[in-house]
Amino acid sequence: MQVDRAWYQNYRLGTINILNINKMHGLFLICFLILTSTTGLPSFKYAQLDLTKSLVLDDFGIFAPKYSGKAASMRGKTLGRLNGAIDEYEWLSNEFSNSDLITVSNSEDFLNKIRNYEILHLAMHTVADASLPDEAVMYISDDEEVDLETLYNTGLNSKLVFLSSCQSARVDDSNNNISSRSIHRAFAHSGVSNTIASLYEVPDDVTSKITQEFYTHLKAGNSSLFSLSLAKQKYLKGVKINALSHPYYWSGLVHNGLGVHFAETGKNTRLDNLVIMILSISIMISYTLSQMR
Structure with missing residues (x-):
């Protein structure tokens, strides 16, 4: 995952959470970068990579x-x-x-x-x-x-x-x-x-x-x-x-x-990506709400 230098130069790294999901047709890596700005408010940078080549x-x-x-x-x-x-x-x-x-x-x-x-x-x-x-x-x-x-x-x-x-x-x-x-x-x-x-x-x-x-x-x-x-x-x-x-x-x-899988078995990758992204956004929202209380 690459993060633009201009984006994170005013932030310090808070936590990095890595989740490995071993699907039937591939291995996915989801990274949540929680950074804190100089104002003290959390910001998120998200990347989801399909690491398993076909x-x-x-x-x-x-x-x-x-x-x-x-x-x-x-x-x-x-x-x-x-x-x-x-x-x-x-x-x-x-x-x-x-x-x-x-x-x-x-x-x-x-x-x-x-x-x-x-x-x-x-x-x-x-x-x-x-x-x-x-x-x-x-x-x-x-x-x-x-x-x-x-x-x-x-x-x-x-x-x-x-x-x-x-x-x-x-x-x-x-x-x-x-x-x-x-x-x-x-x-x-x-x-x-x-x-x-x-x-x-x-x-x-x-x-x-x-x-x-x-x-x-x-x-x-x-x-x-x-x-x-x-x-x-x-x-x-x-x-x-x-x-x-x-x-x-x-x-x-x-x-x-990082693993590979046969091309014929990767048909549902887009659907999986959508589900994972929705889950990721939900986690981010939950975290933000908990910090505002």
Whole structure:
């Protein structure tokens, strides 16, 4: 929200109230700025922003390398076959029939192709050593990788990138070598407005389940931010072994950004804006009357 400097230069900030409303088709941010003038009378500045950009349903790229070797239970370190990632790949290709199944020949080809999509799902191995965060890499095949520096220098226009891989949000948290660089931040730096990434080595099978639930809720009209929360809740409700409800299994995936939703689900935005504006004006009037008594 931008406020004209000439408007507020004679006011001091009283309070800022922020209300997040997570609608079925989007996330809205409503800001009420209550400022006090030199005369002591309150004044209001109101802004309501639709923060959830629209995604084009058929502008969807999916990439999941088929690593050779023994199946791996984690999406990092050992570059074994990821059965869960393959399940994601197949499920997404069926659920989103117009999506593109990305195949690449080398790292340069990979970087060129991922520039073409509004929404991008990458189910793969990544490795990020906590003591050497700048050496984090993404493995696009058994012997081909993309390093962090290259990612930082790649221009992307995606609105949502799901990094379904290990340690893609991991940064160095040691006292001796603090770094703010990570794979998901590299994507953000390159122009991606929303990312979902993992804080540590996530289990392959559980990640696949949560991922599928996430896209189910996203397709149903929820924002990406809310969809991830719903997916985790659905996973916990279905857990039959108590040990598998430990946060280690489901809390590793984190959302960064204000959220996005599919364009087809945003049909009632104007009506919602009207309702929210009426509610906002009512609150302002109530506040003003209470101050005059």
